[in-house]
Amino acid sequence: MINSYSFFESPILALLPFYPLLSFLLLITFAKRLSWSQASFLSIGAIGLSALSSAVMVYQLQDQDFQIITVTLWSWFSVGNAQVNVSFYLDALSSVMMMVVSGVGLLIHIYAAAYMKTDENFSRFMAYMNLFIVAMLILVLADNLVLLYLGWEGVGLCSFLLIGFWYQEKANVLAARKAFIVTRIGDTAMAIGLFMLFSALGVLNIVDVNQMAQNSWQVGNESAYWIALLLLGGAVGKSAQLPLQTWLPDAMAGPTPVSALIHAATMVTAGVYLIARMNGLFLLAPEVMQYVAWLGAFTLLLAGVAALVQTDIKRVLAYSTMSQIGYMMLALGAGAWSAGVFHLMTHAFFKALLFLTAGSVILALHHQQNLFKMGGLSKRFPIETGLFFIGLICLVALPGTSGFFSKEAIIAELWSSPTAGAGLWWCAIIGALLTSIYSCRLFFLAFLGQNREEMHKNDSVGDELSRLRLPLIFLAVLSLFGGLISLDLSSVFIANTSIIEHSKEPSWLHPVAITTPFIGIVFSWFYFKQYRRNTGKPIVESQTAFVKFCRNGLGFDTLYYSCLVRPYCWLAKVNRLDIIDQIIMLNAWYITLWHDALSALQNGKLRWYAAALGLGVVCLAGVLIGGNS
Amino acid sequence: MNSSMSSVINIELFFYLAAVMAIIASIKVISTHNTVHALLYLVVSLLAVAVCFYLMGAPFAAGLEVIVYAGAIVVLFVFAVMMFGLGTDETLNAPQVRGISIWTGPILLATALLVELIYIISHSGLQKQLSIDVVDAKQVGILLYGPYLLAVEIASFLLLAGLLAGYHYAKPEEHGGHL
Amino acid sequence: MTAIPLEHVLIFASILFSIGFIGVIVRKNTLFMLMSLEVMLNSVGVAFIGAGSAWQQADGQVMFILILTLAAAEVAVGLALLIQMHQRFQSLNIDKLNKMRG
Numbered sequence: 061m062i063n064s065y066s067f068f069e070s071p072i073l074a075l076l077p078f079y080p081l082l083s084f085l086l087l088i089t090f091a092k093r094l095s096w097s098q099a100s101f102l103s104i105g106a107i108g109l110s111a112l113s114s115a116v117m118v119y120q121l122q123d124q125d126f127q128i129i130t131v132t133l134w135s136w137f138s139v140g141n142a143q144v145n146v147s148f149y150l151d152a153l154s155s156v157m158m159m160v161v162s163g164v165g166l167l168i169h170i171y172a173a174a175y176m177k178t179d180e181n182f183s184r185f186m187a188y189m190n191l192f193i194v195a196m197l198i199l200v201l202a203d204n205l206v207l208l209y210l211g212w213e214g215v216g217l218c219s220f221l222l223i224g225f226w227y228q229e230k231a232n233v234l235a236a237r238k239a240f241i242v243t244r245i246g247d248t249a250m251a252i253g254l255f256m257l258f259s260a261l262g263v264l265n266i267v268d269v270n271q272m273a274q275n276s277w278q279v280g281n282e283s284a285y286w287i288a289l290l291l292l293g294g295a296v297g298k299s300a301q302l303p304l305q306t307w308l309p310d311a312m313a314g315p316t317p318v319s320a321l322i323h324a325a326t327m328v329t330a331g332v333y334l335i336a337r338m339n340g341l342f343l344l345a346p347e348v349m350q351y352v353a354w355l356g357a358f359t360l361l362l363a364g365v366a367a368l369v370q371t372d373i374k375r376v377l378a379y380s381t382m383s384q385i386g387y388m389m390l391a392l393g394a395g396a397w398s399a400g401v402f403h404l405m406t407h408a409f410f411k412a413l414l415f416l417t418a419g420s421v422i423l424a425l426h427h428q429q430n431l432f433k434m435g436g437l438s439k440r441f442p443i444e445t446g447l448f449f450i451g452l453i454c455l456v457a458l459p460g461t462s463g464f465f466s467k468e469a470i471i472a473e474l475w476s477s478p479t480a481g482a483g484l485w486w487c488a489i490i491g492a493l494l495t496s497i498y499s500c501r502l503f504f505l506a507f508l509g510q511n512r513e514e515m516h517k518n519d520s521v522g523d524e525l526s527r528l529r530l531p532l533i534f535l536a537v538l539s540l541f542g543g544l545i546s547l548d549l550s551s552v553f554i555a556n557t558s559i560i561e562h563s564k565e566p567s568w569l570h571p572v573a574i575t576t577p578f579i580g581i582v583f584s585w586f587y588f589k590q591y592r593r594n595t596g597k598p599i600v601e602s603q604t605a606f607v608k609f610c611r612n613g614l615g616f617d618t619l620y621y622s623c624l625v626r627p628y629c630w631l632a633k634v635n636r637l638d639i640i641d642q643i644i645m646l647n648a649w650y651i652t653l654w655h656d657a658l659s660a661l662q663n664g665k666l667r668w669y670a671a672a673l674g675l676g677v678v679c680l681a682g683v684l685i686g687g688n689s
Numbered sequence: 690m691n692s693s694m695s696s697v698i699n700i701e702l703f704f705y706l707a708a709v710m711a712i713i714a715s716i717k718v719i720s721t722h723n724t725v726h727a728l729l730y731l732v733v734s735l736l737a738v739a740v741c742f743y744l745m746g747a748p749f750a751a752g753l754e755v756i757v758y759a760g761a762i763v764v765l766f767v768f769a770v771m772m773f774g775l776g777t778d779e780t781l782n783a784p785q786v787r788g789i790s791i792w793t794g795p796i797l798l799a800t801a802l803l804v805e806l807i808y809i810i811s812h813s814g815l816q817k818q819l820s821i822d823v824v825d826a827k828q829v830g831i832l833l834y835g836p837y838l839l840a841v842e843i844a845s846f847l848l849l850a851g852l853l854a855g856y857h858y859a860k861p862e863e864h865g866g867h868l
Numbered sequence: 869m870t871a872i873p874l875e876h877v878l879i880f881a882s883i884l885f886s887i888g889f890i891g892v893i894v895r896k897n898t899l900f901m902l903m904s905l906e907v908m909l910n911s912v913g914v915a916f917i918g919a920g921s922a923w924q925q926a927d928g929q930v931m932f933i934l935i936l937t938l939a940a941a942e943v944a945v946g947l948a949l950l951i952q953m954h955q956r957f958q959s960l961n962i963d964k965l966n967k968m969r970g
Contacts, residue, residue: 664966667901671893674798681805689812704872708880715884715907719891724899731903738884738910745877745921750929754913757936762906762943766899769947775899775954795893799886806882810875817874817922828926829933837930844937851941858948861955 070131072120073148076113076158077197079106080190087187094183100173103186107169107193111162118155127152130203142264149203149266152549156401157200157333160408164325165193167531171416172317174527175423185225189321192218196326200333204264205254208334212250212298215327216243222322223314235310242307246297250334253290256283257341270340277344284344291338292352295331299385301359306616308382309366312374316419319374324381324415325408332388332404339397339553349479353393357487360386362614364494368501369602369610372429373418376502380455381411383491387470390488394480396473397553403466409542410454410463413535417448420528421506431502435591436511444525445507447532452503454539456496456577462543467492471573475565485569489576496580497587504584504591700821704744711737724776728766735759745819749826877918884911898953898960902946909939 083106087099094102121127132147150158169189176185195214202208224236258264260283261272277284295301300308300323311323322328335342335352342349360383367379384407391400421437421444422429438445454463471492474485585592609615661672714734721727735758742751770776833841884907891904913932920928950960957964 662969664969666962666965667893667896670889671795671798674802674889674893678798678801678805681802681809685805685808701872712880712883712887715887715891718907719887719895719900719904724897727900727903731906734907735910738914741880741914742917745872745917747917747921747929747932750913750917750932753933753936757940758906758910762940765943765947766903769951770899773951773954775950775960792890792894795890798893799890802889803882803886806885807879810878810882813875815874819872819874819877819918819921820924822924824920824924824926824929829929832926832930833933837934840930840934844934847937847941851944855944855948858945859951 065129065131070129072113073117073129073131073150073201074133076110076117076148077194077201079109079113080193080197082106084187084190084194087183087190091181091183091187096173096177096182099183099186103190104166104169104173106190107162107166110193110197111166114155114158114162117150118159121150121152121155132203136206139258139264141262142258144204144206144264146207147203148201150201152547153333153336153401153553154200156405156547156549157329158197160329160405161193161196161200161326164408164412164535165196165321167534168317168321168325168412168416171320171419171528171531172315174524175317175419176315181225185222185315188218188221188225189317192222192322192327196330199330202266204266205257205269206264208266208337209251209254212247212294212330212334215322215330216240216247216298219243219311219322219327222318223311225314225318229313232313235307235313239307239311242304243297246294246304246331249290249297250294253287253294256290257287260287266337270338273341273344279344279346281344284341285348288338288342288345288348289351291334291341292348292355295334295389296355297331298334299328299331299389300382301331301386301389302355302362303616305359305363305382306613306620309375309378309613312372312378316374316415316422319378320412320415320419323378324411328381328385329388329404329408332385332392332400335389335392336397336401336553339392342392343395346479349393349395351393353390353477353480353484356386356389356391356393357484357491358386359383360390360491361487361494364491364498366610366613367498368494369607371431371611373422373431373434373502373506374415374429376431376498377411377414377418380414380495380498381407383495384411384455387467387488387491390480390484391470391473394470394474394477394484396470396477398547398549399466399469399473401549402547403470405545405547406454406462406466406539406542409535410451410461410539413447413532413539414451414455416528416532416535417444417451420444420525420532421448423528424525431505433512434506435509436507438507440511441525443529444532447529447536448507449503450536450539452499456499456581457492458577459574460540460543462539462541465543468570468573472570475569489573492573492576493580496577497584500581500584501588501591504588508592509590700744704741707737707740707744710734711741724770725767728763728770731766732759732763735763746821746823748823749829874918874922877922878915881911881915881918884908884914896961896963898950898962901962902943902950905946906939906943909935909942 080103083102086102087094117129121129129150130147132145134146136144136146138144169186172189173186176182179185192215195211195218197211199208199211199215202211220236220240223239224233226232227236254264257269261269261276263269263272273284297304308323308328312319314322342352363379363383363386367376367383370376370379384403388400388403388407391397391403421434421441424441424444425434428434454461457463457467471485471488474480474488475482612618661668711734714730714737717730718727718734721730735754739751739754739759742748742754888904888906888908888911891907892901895901895904913935916928916931916935918928920926920931953965954960
């Protein structure tokens with residue numbers, strides 16, 4: 061039996077998410093009165109405390125029986141037999157997530173403090189970032205599904221606030237709204253799934269849910285299928301997978317640290333975490349696991365194709381994120397739980413590195429984000445080039461990097477998995493190929509070739525950049541050597557199905573998987589020759605219809621606009637007078653009618669009243685006569 | 690027997706005659722537009738009703754009807770009309786809309802009431818006939834100062850209140866009257 | 869033994885009552901309303917006297933006397949109010965007193 065500690069027995073875990081909450085409150089209250097150094101000290105200090113606490117807790121976890129620590133803070137409410145507490149549950153999976161969130165979060169906060177230094181709403185920015193960390197920590201540490209949903213909604217809110225941070229620009233606000241609405245659709249599906257789960261099992265505690273599901277339902281159970289499908293809907297929305305992926309490229313309208321933190325390292329991985337956490341439930345619905353795998357694979361390929369033709373550096377990275385999360389979903393769908401979570405961790409490292417370095421470059425070029433207006437940056441910013449290069453080789457999964465270990469771990473499990481198979485293995489290989497091609501294209505366009513910048517400004521940005529470098533170097537080290545961190549997630553993932561048999565696989569699987577990135581690099585070297593060379597010819601982006609189609613996210617935006625948005629707007633226009641409201645107003649109209657009629661009887665005239673008296677007597681006598689006869 | 694029969698017929702006849710006169714006079718009361726004419730018709734109606742009382746064997750009531758009702762109350766009306774010029778108002782300031790349309794509704798209502806009352810009366814199973822024997826003043830007096838003594842006292846309170854109210858409300862503004 | 873049935877007397881009283889009732893409702897002049905009220909009260913008196921005669925008891929006449937007293941007091945107060953109304957509104961139109969409307 062896992063005993064749950066009270067607050068005082070494990071105060072470090074209990075207080076972990078609340079340091080950033082406190083700093084959020086202070087930053088919001090005293091927003092304009094804080095100086096830059098005070099605000100950044102407050103916010104970075106809070107995250108630092110959380111990161112430190114996380115490290116301590118991970119150390120403490122080793123000594124525990126079953127490697128689980130639970131601490132209950134207070135009782136939230138109780139419904140029927142289910143008691144919903146605010147309590148935190150720490151096991152191997154949530155400790156990985158917690159370390160990623162607080163560790164990478166700390167580095168990104170340090171970067172953001174330098175990046176957003178000149179912004180006049182600095183305190184508000186750091187406050188929102190802190191609030192995000194609070195919500196994300198609550199999400200990963202939640203003991204029950206209701207608290208998880210609280211964190212889920214919290215990160216959605218912070219994503220909205222941060223994407224639309226520069227709200228004076230209308231495009232940013234629209235992007236924030238789009239992100240919120242699209243994820244909302246997923247959230248609603250998840251909420252319905254939670255309701256069904258509660259009505260079927262009667263408990264909301266995650267551990268209890270997994271156990272009860274294992275005990276009461278057989279594999280292939282109807283309820284398990286539907287609940288898992290709905291939870292998948294929620295995960296798809298939050299993690300920007302098909303069909304709810306349209307919000308992520310537009311979310312790049314936010315500041316770069318936001319893109320790094322929320323849309324690369326943490327929030328979009330919440331969907332992956334949900335599925336991993338509810339693995340007991342998903343194992344009971346193998347068809348849904350197949351859906352997860354296929355969705356992951358399709359998103360992987362779609363995002364890879366779209367990334368090939370983007371012109372904005374951040375959008376390339378956004379599609380790349382979408383693609384890598386597709387890999388994680390593919391892993392989970394195939395039953396390779398540990399591999400998926402491992403990839404989540406390494407992806408957080410190198411994607412944050414890539415985004416932040418891109419941010420440095422964008423800042424240095426005075427907020428220029430168009431790839432076709434960059435070029436030749438390796439000469440001007442060699443350190444940033446090197447850092448970006450490190451991030452890209454991890455993304456491409458060249459041998460020895462962390463990305464290599466995690467991606468190969470996923471691909472190795474695909475061929476023989478009962479819910480995946482050879483088809484998905486090929487999808488993963490093609491995806492790796494696309495990854496290497498678009499990474500090379502990105503690198504050549506931005507850093508090699510000739511300088512295509514339109515206005516050459518000579519002011520030095522060296523000081524700014526040097527301040528931003530420290531967290532980047534940490535991330536680079538983590539990206540390169542993070543593969544050596546061995547995650548022991550076996551205590552969390554009970555393999556209920558048969559262990560994936562690797563004996564029947566063809567022997568050429570591994571070599572093909574390892575050499576695929578190299579094939580892609582060689583191909584790009586020759587295909588994108590003009591990008592990397594210093595010729596005098598100008599380079600323009602391709603404008604063919606197919607390329608434009610891919611650039612616009614393979615037409616999903618247009619599809620959704622014509623199928624969903626336009627009919628909805630038409631309906632709203634037709635319903636301008638609000639039919640439902642009119643029906644309810646009928647009630648009021650009826651009462652007003654009676655009021656008018658009855659108040660007309662009270663006209664103050666004595667003769668009317670006398671007549672009314674007489675009428676009353678007549679009626680009464682009539683009733684009496686009628687009753688007697 | 691013949692004389693009693695004829696006297697019965699006579700009494701009945703006179704009674705119905707007087708009743709019809711009372712009814713006609715009442716109708717004229719409510720339909721005339723001239724105030725004083727209406728008051729005079731009222732007097733006629735009251736006198737006819739007094740006759741009815743006498744024929745019902747209640748001479749004391751008949752006397753009271755004439756003396757108090759017709760002789761005091763209506764005279765009070767006449768005084769008020771004459772002294773304060775209330776009679777001119779009808780034709781000048783509150784012209785009653787002439788024509789039958791005003792009357793239809795109330796007539797319908799009153800007819801309904803009348804029909805119901807007649808129905809109730811005729812179906813009540815009363816087989817009583819009025820008695821020819823007179824109930825004279827002495828009997829009334831004994832009853833008044835016997836069982837109904839309290840009622841008499843209260844009636845005197847009522848009269849006192851009426852007196853005071855009448856005095857007070859009719860005082861004009863300049864003499865300290867205010868409503 | 870007369871042959872006047874009590875019912876006829878009561879019917880006579882009802883007719884007078886209805887006539888008075890019509891008068892109260894129809895006439896706008898307050899004085900006429902008061903007169904109609906007198907007719908109504910008188911009709912009630914007829915009913916009482918008839919009943920008293922039928923049962924050969926003096927109670928009917930006693931009731932009539934009380935009604936008479938009531939009528940006298942009512943007329944006194946009513947006319948006083950009428951006079952006040954005439955002084956204030958310069959009119960005896962009962963419809964002018966409609967401030968207590970809903």
